[in-house]
Amino acid sequence: MDDKKKSSRGLFHTVxxxxxxxxxxxxNKKLKLLRKEDPNIYPVD
Amino acid sequence: MHKKVDEWIAxxxxxxxxxxxxxxxxxxxxxxxxxxxxRGEEPRPNAKIKIYACGCSYTIGTGxxxxxxxxxxxxxxxxxxxxxxxxxxxxxxxxxxAKSNDYIARTTIRQSLAEKPDGIVCYFxxxxxxxxxxxxxxxxxxxxxxxxxxxxxxxxxxxxxLVNMLKNIYLLKLFCESNNIPYLFGGAEIxxxxxxxxxxxxxxxxxxxxxxxxxxxxxxxxxxxxxADEMHPGPKSAEEYATKFxxxxxxxxxxxxxxxxxxxx
Numbered sequence: 218m219d220d221k222k223k224s225s226r227g228l229f230h231t232v233x234x235x236x237x238x239x240x241x242x243x244x245n246k247k248l249k250l251l252r253k254e255d256p257n258i259y260p261v262d
Numbered sequence: 263m264h265k266k267v268d269e270w271i272a273x274x275x276x277x278x279x280x281x282x283x284x285x286x287x288x289x290x291x292x293x294x295x296x297x298x299x300x301r302g303e304e305p306r307p308n309a310k311i312k313i314y315a316c317g318c319s320y321t322i323g324t325g326x327x328x329x330x331x332x333x334x335x336x337x338x339x340x341x342x343x344x345x346x347x348x349x350x351x352x353x354x355x356x357x358x359x360a361k362s363n364d365y366i367a368r369t370t371i372r373q374s375l376a377e378k379p380d381g382i383v384c385y386f387x388x389x390x391x392x393x394x395x396x397x398x399x400x401x402x403x404x405x406x407x408x409x410x411x412x413x414x415x416x417x418x419x420x421x422x423x424l425v426n427m428l429k430n431i432y433l434l435k436l437f438c439e440s441n442n443i444p445y446l447f448g449g450a451e452i453x454x455x456x457x458x459x460x461x462x463x464x465x466x467x468x469x470x471x472x473x474x475x476x477x478x479x480x481x482x483x484x485x486x487x488x489x490a491d492e493m494h495p496g497p498k499s500a501e502e503y504a505t506k507f508x509x510x511x512x513x514x515x516x517x518x519x520x521x522x523x524x525x526x527x
Contacts, residue, residue, distance in 0.1 A: 236417070248411060251390060255404075
């Protein structure tokens with residue numbers, strides 16, 4: 218595959234893919250990482 | 263200009279005063295909301311220069327007195343630069359704490375259709391925030407909200423968050439440019455546009471390309487000192503941000519400054 222095709226491959230991908238359901242441990246790990254990006258804790262407005 | 267609407271949208275806090283706002287429980291700051299329910303001055307459609315500001319807690323000034331909020335510091339600098347009276351400039355701040363990039367773009371456009379501003383300044387928020395619509399209800403999605411954990415854990419990705427942020431910036435940029443409204447946008451995570459980790463993603467790269475040449479301020483607000491809530495940037499940090507933001511606004515909107523000076527002669 219040439220470079221041009223490779224670089225645009227991500228733009229036309231994956232028909233019908235199924236999202237993998239995360240386990241509780243995986244979900245907690247992901248949330249911990251995500252919360253690092255938002256430094257402030259807010260109540261729901 | 264797009265089709266004009268009759269009135270600004272208002273929120274339920276209209277004409278109220280409170281000492282506690284979102285995470286600011288210090289009781290040291292007074293939050294006064296105008297007749298539309300937004301913090302700051304009343305709408306004055308006959309003012310010579312109308313500036314709209316929008317953002318989240320950084321821009322509504324959680325933990326800060328009104329005079330220290332960055333758009334208010336921006337206004338003071340504008341008044342000085344163009345040599346007008348303070349009452350010649352009407353700054354309307356449509357920010358709301360904890361709100362999303364969807365809210366910022368949507369609200370700014372909606373308010374601009376009610377009364378076209380002479381300039382728009384925004385500080386986009388963290389990329390993870392979005393609006394989730396359920397029937398007629400708008401649910402504000404926040405990573406910090408325990409009841410929304412499932413959504414973020416199972417469906418949200420930082421790439422999707424970033425694309426949502428870029429789409430909203432692009433939407434508002436197109437609105438401003440197509441309506442000849444001078445603008446400058448900053449943001450809490452706007453520097454991600456320059457982050458190689460993300461721009462190698464082919465979809466994100468497209469949005470970054472769309473935004474090339476836009477009026478963006480890549481300075482992010484620092485946490486040099488803390489506001490009364492001990493969480494948000496304090497008065498010095500807001501002043502420092504406003505100074506850099508204003509300088510870039512002037513550089514990128516020279517025609518606006520010249521016209522504003524003429525209006526105030």
